[in-house]
Amino acid sequence: MNLAAVPKRKLAEVHVPAVTLAHGGGGKAMKDLIEDVFVRAFDNPLLSPLEDQARVPLHLLASHGDRLAFTTDSYVVDPLVFPGGDIGKLAVCGTINDLAVGGAVPLFLSCAAIIEEGVEIALLRQIARSMAQAANAAGVAFVTGDTKVVHRGACDRVFLNTTGIGVIRAGVLLGADRARPGDAVLVNGTLGDHGAAILVARGDLALEAEIESDCAALHELISALLAAAPGTRFIRDATRGGVATVLNETAMASGVSIEIEEARTPIREDVRGVAEILGLDPLYFANEGRIVVVVPPDEEGAALAALKSHPLGERARTIGRIENGEPGRVIMRTRFGGSRIVDMLVGEQLPRIC
Amino acid sequence: MKFADEFRDPAKADALVKDIARLARQIPATKQRPLNIMEVCGGHTHSIFRYGIEAMLPKEIELVHGPGCPVCVLPMGRIDDCIAIAELREVIFTTFGDAMRVPGSKKSLLQAKADGCDIRMVYSPMDALALARNNPDREVVFFAIGFETTMPSTALTVLAAEREGVRNFSLFCNHITIVPTIKAILDSPGLLIDGFLGPGHVSMVTGLLPYRFIADYYRRPVVVAGFEPLDILQSLQMVLKQIAHGRCEVENQYRRVVPDDGNDSALAAVGRVYELREFFEWRGLGSIDHSGVRMRGNYARFDAERKFAVPNVRIADPKSCQCGEVLKGAIKPWQCKVFGTACTPETPLGALMVSSEGACAAYYQYGGVRGPKCSTEAAA
Numbered sequence: 001m002n003l004a005a006v007p008k009r010k011l012a013e014v015h016v017p018a019v020t021l022a023h024g025g026g027g028k029a030m031k032d033l034i035e036d037v038f039v040r041a042f043d044n045p046l047l048s049p050l051e052d053q054a055r056v057p058l059h060l061l062a063s064h065g066d067r068l069a070f071t072t073d074s075y076v077v078d079p080l081v082f083p084g085g086d087i088g089k090l091a092v093c094g095t096i097n098d099l100a101v102g103g104a105v106p107l108f109l110s111c112a113a114i115i116e117e118g119v120e121i122a123l124l125r126q127i128a129r130s131m132a133q134a135a136n137a138a139g140v141a142f143v144t145g146d147t148k149v150v151h152r153g154a155c156d157r158v159f160l161n162t163t164g165i166g167v168i169r170a171g172v173l174l175g176a177d178r179a180r181p182g183d184a185v186l187v188n189g190t191l192g193d194h195g196a197a198i199l200v201a202r203g204d205l206a207l208e209a210e211i212e213s214d215c216a217a218l219h220e221l222i223s224a225l226l227a228a229a230p231g232t233r234f235i236r237d238a239t240r241g242g243v244a245t246v247l248n249e250t251a252m253a254s255g256v257s258i259e260i261e262e263a264r265t266p267i268r269e270d271v272r273g274v275a276e277i278l279g280l281d282p283l284y285f286a287n288e289g290r291i292v293v294v295v296p297p298d299e300e301g302a303a304l305a306a307l308k309s310h311p312l313g314e315r316a317r318t319i320g321r322i323e324n325g326e327p328g329r330v331i332m333r334t335r336f337g338g339s340r341i342v343d344m345l346v347g348e349q350l351p352r353i354c
Numbered sequence: 355m356k357f358a359d360e361f362r363d364p365a366k367a368d369a370l371v372k373d374i375a376r377l378a379r380q381i382p383a384t385k386q387r388p389l390n391i392m393e394v395c396g397g398h399t400h401s402i403f404r405y406g407i408e409a410m411l412p413k414e415i416e417l418v419h420g421p422g423c424p425v426c427v428l429p430m431g432r433i434d435d436c437i438a439i440a441e442l443r444e445v446i447f448t449t450f451g452d453a454m455r456v457p458g459s460k461k462s463l464l465q466a467k468a469d470g471c472d473i474r475m476v477y478s479p480m481d482a483l484a485l486a487r488n489n490p491d492r493e494v495v496f497f498a499i500g501f502e503t504t505m506p507s508t509a510l511t512v513l514a515a516e517r518e519g520v521r522n523f524s525l526f527c528n529h530i531t532i533v534p535t536i537k538a539i540l541d542s543p544g545l546l547i548d549g550f551l552g553p554g555h556v557s558m559v560t561g562l563l564p565y566r567f568i569a570d571y572y573r574r575p576v577v578v579a580g581f582e583p584l585d586i587l588q589s590l591q592m593v594l595k596q597i598a599h600g601r602c603e604v605e606n607q608y609r610r611v612v613p614d615d616g617n618d619s620a621l622a623a624v625g626r627v628y629e630l631r632e633f634f635e636w637r638g639l640g641s642i643d644h645s646g647v648r649m650r651g652n653y654a655r656f657d658a659e660r661k662f663a664v665p666n667v668r669i670a671d672p673k674s675c676q677c678g679e680v681l682k683g684a685i686k687p688w689q690c691k692v693f694g695t696a697c698t699p700e701t702p703l704g705a706l707m708v709s710s711e712g713a714c715a716a717y718y719q720y721g722g723v724r725g726p727k728c729s730t731e732a733a734a
Contacts, residue, residue, distance in 0.1 A: 205477055272355045336583050337364040338406020340720045 011035040019119045024149025034147055037121065038111065041128035042135070042142040046108070054143035056108060056165075064167035069104035071095060072163040080127070080157060082201040084193075084212030087160055088130035090288060093217045094239065095164040096138050100219035101235040101291060103174050103226060104166030109135060111145040112161040117152050127158065138217040140164075172226060176253035178233040183322040184300040185258060186293040188221060188313040189214065189266065191243050195285025196271040199278070207277065209270045216289030221310045228306030229299040238290050241345055243319075244283040246292045247330045248344045255327040260320030260342070262335045283332075284345050294322065361582030362405070370587040371410050377594040378414035383548075388416040390546050391593055392539075392683055394532060395553035396423025396711030397581050403720035405583040415590065418683030419713035421535055422553055424500045424528075425452045426705040426712040427636040427681070431667040432528055433458030438665050439495055439526060439658055440471040446489060447473045448482040449497040456708050459669040479511040479525075486515070486523035495658045498525040503555040505529050505647070506620035509627040512649070512656045526658040527649055530634055532556055533564045534645040540572045542682055549593040551586065552578035554608045559624070561616025562604045569602040580608040627653055635668070637705045638677030677704040680713055687714040694718060 012035040014023075022029040039047065046054050061068065075091040085093075092109065099106040111131065115124065135142060193214040200209050218237065226232060236246045243265075251258045267275075267282050275282040289312060295303040300318060307313030325331070330342040378384050393399060399419045402408060408417055421427055433456050440447035440463070447463075454464045454475060467473040472492075476482050479496050486494035498508040508525055515523045532553060539545065552565055557578045565576045575596035579589035589607040596603060606612055627649060634646025649657040658664065671677065675697070676690040687693055687706065697703035699715050706712035 204481065269355055272358075276355065276358060334405055335359075335364065336362045336405045337367055338410055338583075340404060340406050343719050 011040050014121050017120060017122070019115050019117055019121065019124070019149055021117050021149055021151070023115075024147070030147070033121075034145075037124045037128050038113075038142075038145055038147070041125075041132040042111070042145070044141045044143070046141060046143040047145075054108065054110075056143065061107070061165075061167050064105045064107070065169040065172075067168040069099050069102050069166040069168050070164070071098040072161065073098060075160040075162070076156070077198065078156060079198075079201050080123070082213055083197050083210070085215035085288070086127060086130050087158060088127040089134045090215055091160040091162045092131050092134035092138065092140075093215050093288060095162040096140060096217040096219055097237040097289075097291075099164045099166035100217075100222045101174070101237050102168060103172035103222070103235075104168045106138065106140050106164055106166040106219050108143045108165045109140055110161075110163040111142050113145075113147045114155050114159040114161075115147060115149050116155050116157050117149055119157050124158070127160075134217065138219065169226070174232065174234050176234055176236065176250050179250050179254035179256055179258075179294045179322045180233070180296070181256055181322050181324040182297050183233060183294050184297060184303075184318045185247070185260065185320040185322065186295065186300070186303060186307065186316060186318050187238070187243065187266065188218070188291050188293070188307050189289070189315040190268045190271065191238070191265065191287060191290060192267055192271045192275065192282035192285030194288040195242065196274045196282070198286070199274060205278070207274060209274060211268070211270050211274070214287055214289035216312050218289060218291060218312060221307065221312045222291070224306045224310050225293065225303055229295050229303035231296045231299050232293060232303065233296065234294040236292050238287045238292050240286050242282070242284040242286060243290070243292055244281070244330070244342045245344060247342065248328070250292070250294065251330050252328040254322070257323045257325030257327065257329040257331065258320055259323050259325075259331050259333065261333045264317055265319050266315055266317050283342060358582065361580070361584045363584065366584055367410070367587055370584065370591055371412075374415065374587065374591050374594055375412040377591065377598050378412050380598050381414075381594070384414040387546075388414050389548045389594075389597065390416050390418050390683060391549045391551065391590060392418040392420045392547045393551040393579070393586075394420040394422040394536060395551070395556070396426065396709065397553075397555065398551055398579060398586060399423070399713055399716050400711045401581050401583060401586055403716040406720070407583060407586055411590070418547060419680070419687075419716070420683070421539070421636070421639060421681045422501070422532060423706075423709050423711040424504075424530060425456055425709040426677075427530070427638065428453070428456055428499060428528060428705060429635045429637045430457065430459050430669040430671070431635070433462065434460070434667040434669065435664045436463060436497055436526060437461065437466045437471070439662050440466055440473050442493070442662060444493045445472065445662075446485055446492050446494045447471065447497065448476045448485060448494060449473065450477075450499065451475045452709050453497055453499060455702070456705060457702055459667070479508045480514070483511050483515055483520065483523055486520050487518075490522060492522060493661075494523050495662075496523070496525050497528070499528045501530060501532050501553070501556045502559040502624070505624045505628065506559055506617070509623040512627050512653055513623060515656060516653070521655070524656045524658040524661050525649065526664075527628070527647065529628065530636070530646045531630075531644075534642050535636065535639065536568065538639065538642050538645075539682055540568070540574070545682065545684075547574065547683060549575040549597060550577070551589050551593070552576045552604070554578060554580050554585075554612060557606075557608070557612045557616070559617050559620045561612070562606055562614050563616070565604045569604050573602045575602050576604045578604070578606045578608050578612055580611065626650075637671060638675070638681045640678070672703050675704040677706050677714075680706055687717040690714070
């Protein structure tokens with residue numbers, strides 16, 4: 001998106017080290033917080049009037065396609081900063097990806113922050129800078145926002161919500177119900193990195209591993225994919241619940257079965273190690289920069305080549321096929337020569353004790 | 355992955371399966387009925403399903419999934435007791451994750467947490483002790499469950515608390531011991547178990563001696579087994595060799611972890627802190643003599659049962675539940691009246707549906723609701 005350069009203006013500043021309830025009171029302290037932290041980082045012509053709503057010219061939208069894509073997501077990650085990202089980058093990439101997997105060009109974001117009293121202003125500035133950086137890199141703009149401050153204990157430091165607006169290119173039609181027997185199931189890289197990185201970063205497991213979150217905005221990768229394989233049936237980012245959950249949802253929505261091969265499923269050695277020690281299955285680990293793609297067999301080669309030619313898809317692979325078996329069933333052929341059912345997760349994935 | 359992939363080699367598995375089939379055909383009894391081999395430990399049950407081992411075995415071998423999942427055999431009343439402790443204002447109740455979803459008579463710990471109890475999941479009893487150190491104005495209670503596998507770690511935590519003079523830490527002791535339960539199973543009428551895969555992690559602490567009576571008195575082979583798929587296949591092969599050669603011995607397949615004589619210092623810590631209870635109630639199996647431990651009088655101040663007014667509720671298992679028959683190997687999970695209908699991993703009635711090591715949850719998750727047929731089809 002090409003927004004004109006922003007005329008410089010004097011923004012208010014916060015002069016205390018940490019957020020107090022006064023910063024949520026609607027008065028000068030709140031204005032200082034919003035301007036110092038968020039407006040300073042996000043400034044652009046659609047945001048800068050600071051009206052109660054962003055006003056977006058329709059022609060800006062219509063030039064990109066024929067349908068509006070609209071999505072929202074809240075971010076409550078703990079810890080706020082982790083190897084490979086932080087809550088700010090996550091809140092931008094996650095919402096961009098939710099737009100992009102529907103075939104949309106992501107354009108505008110909102111940012112709502114719920115802040116616990118006592119949070120350091122420096123941390124908020126860091127998070128806002130990280131959001132701005134990720135948004136600028138992806139060519140999207142924050143055009144509206146909100147902050148609330150709550151009592152200590154009413155939330156855990158900082159919760160973010162971002163809502164995204166994008167426009168779906170004319171002719172692009174993707175859906176979980178469109179998978180057909182014979183289609184190939186692709187992923188764009190190693191699975192479970194984000195979930196494992198967060199587990200290790202929490203530090204309560206005393207595990208040491210240098211695993212970085214895969215957190216990344218995938219809209220450019222998806223554009224390249226859709227250009228190379230216009231018949232693509234379906235794309236989904238494999239966030240909470242991991243690839244296993246996406247596959248189950250696809251199998252159910254399309255009334256097909258899916259078979260994947262353990263030996264073809266790319267999982268980093270250290271992620272496998274973390275999962276093994278905790279008795280967890282990396283197929284259920286969250287990803288923040290990985291997609292599951294279903295393409296018809298005649299476009300598999302083109303889709304794979306397009307993914308591999310992008311830095312965020314270098315390790316793309318076909319991990320399985322859509323089959324004509326029992327509808328809704330996902331089966332994994334194990335390296336060991338057996339096979340097992342990969343079911344939906346019940347509740348949280350809990351570690352085993354013996 | 356080093357030290358794991360070596361034990362999951364498909365070519366070696368294939369060779370073992372072929373030899374198991376050859377041995378099974380040599381044993382005359384298999385002409386009348388399949389051989390029933392019980393894996394005692396829930397960890398084995400989990401591996402068997404995860405790697406699809408049942409579907410690889412010849413029809414002459416049936417695996418019976420035993421009572422060795424401590425979460426599964428925990429009676430509902432004990433969960434109610436946990437919640438009663440957790441509801442005390444001063445208490446931070448700590449537990450391993452598996453126990454969070456086990457249904458009590460009214461609710462699970464997960465639901466009690468949502469209702470406002472301070473319940474926290476920890477990965478080690480030492481984490482609970484650290485919580486006690488950091489919260490001197492609160493009472494930290496650790497829900498101690500498990501067989502001899504976890505007993506040394508809770509005993510050592512109590513000894514550490516004693517050494518450091520921590521006064522606000524206690525255990526709610528629900529440790530159980532596997533041997534009296536194996537004996538109770540062997541004594542149940544009409545039972546057809548031809549051999550056992552012995553528990554690997556328990557034996558790492560206890561050694562092989564406690565299983566001698568199974569071989570000497572009940573004349574059944576026992577092979578203490580590891581948890582990787584090749585460990586399990588090799589252990590089955592060892593059991594079959596014993597049967598084929600008319601031997602009844604306790605053998606150790608899991609030598610890389612299990613010393614024949616067990617771990618002396620672990621046993622010493624356990625002996626210092628715990629003593630046998632007269633009896634302990636097992637879900638599905640009822641009360642079994644000497645099958646649980648409690649804390650010795652010297653450690654009463656670390657014993658949540660003495661420190662708090664624990665209601666000690668006894669709740670009968672739901673009538674429709676057939677966990678007991680499944681645990682004894684009398685029926686297969688999918689033959690239970692409520693399997694996959696009233697009882698599912700989302701809404702478990704019986705404890706075997708709660709933990710991923712429970713035979714029912716394992717069948718449901720990895721084998722499908724229609725029983726093992728499905729996994730055989732999948733492997734075909």
